[in-house]
Amino acid sequence: MLKLTNGLLALSLLAAGFVSAQEVEPTTPEETEFYEPKPPKVTPGTNGSAPSDAIVLFDGTSLDNWISVADSTAAKWILNKDGSMTVNNRTGDIQTKQNFGSIQLHIEWKSPADVQLEGQHRANSGIFLNGLYEVQVLDNNNNDTYVNGQVGSIYKQHVPLAMASVPTGEWNTYDIIYHAPEFEKGQKVKSGSLTVIHNGVLIQDHVEIKGTTPYIGWPKNPVHGKGPLKLQDHGDNSRVSYRNIWVREL
Known part of the structure; x- marks a missing residue:
């Protein structure tokens, strides 16, 4: 030089x-x-509230931003007086009306205080980025299961670095950074990635998304653009609740 x-x-x-x-x-x-x-000026939120440039997807007042995955009708989950919504058993998954690519996501969830069932059947739900890639929601307090399917896992792909859940029945926080995969001429040319912070603890550190996150089978890589944020009704009376959901597009 x-x-x-x-x-x-x-x-x-x-x-x-x-x-x-x-x-x-x-x-x-x-x-x-x-x-x-x-850089643009952004006013931060307080206590998990949305920053000034965020898109608020659920603030506790209505389910207007959400539809049923099965038939695109109005979401049928339970809207609670405390500003949360709860999975309405066997009414199906719900997803946002709006589609997103790469995002920063803030979402809070809790399992019911009265414990029922065991393993994967205890307060099981999931958060699907692009409608395809699941970050697991599960009550794992004194409830072991396969580690690539436990709370905070990228389902069937990445084991979390720590189990950072609060006591059963209290509110958990996920802060997620999702970078969407890239496709050219019908092929994936760059993998997506996920970073997950669970109650302030880093549990997924910019891990590669290998593809979809199926219950059975290997990950698949369908070509896609933007997609919805999806929340899972696991169908076993999970009674998982969500609140304070917002995203920032990246």
Whole structure:
């Protein structure tokens, strides 16, 4: 690397093509400073509330942003007086009316305080990014199951780095960074990724999405663009509740 103390000489050599910018060592602080583009101003939320540039998907007042996955009719889950919604058993999964690509997602969930059932049947639900890639919701407190299907797993793909659940019946928080996969000419050219923070604890660290997250079979990679955020009705009286759901498009 050239260290040129004469700024004019360095500029002349750069302009003539004799050296590249990477070969010229800066000699003043100003040469490594830039002022554009300026990042947009975002006002943070407080206590998990949405920042100023977020899209609020559920604030506890209605299910207007959600539809049934099965037939696109109005979502049939239970709207609670405390500003949450609860899975209405066997009414089916729900998804957002709006489609998204890469996002930052904030979502809060809890299992019912009165424990019922065991293993994968205890407060089982799931959060599907792009409608395809599941982050598992499950009550694993004193309830072991297969670790690539436990709470906080990328279902059947990535075991969480820690089990960070709060006591059964209390509210958990997931903060998720999702980068969508990329496709060209009918083929995946770049895998997607997921980062998950569970109650302030990093449990998935920019892990590769290998494909869809089926219960049976290997991951598949269907070509897709943007898709909905989907919440699962597992069909076994899971009684999982959700609140305070918002996203920031990336």
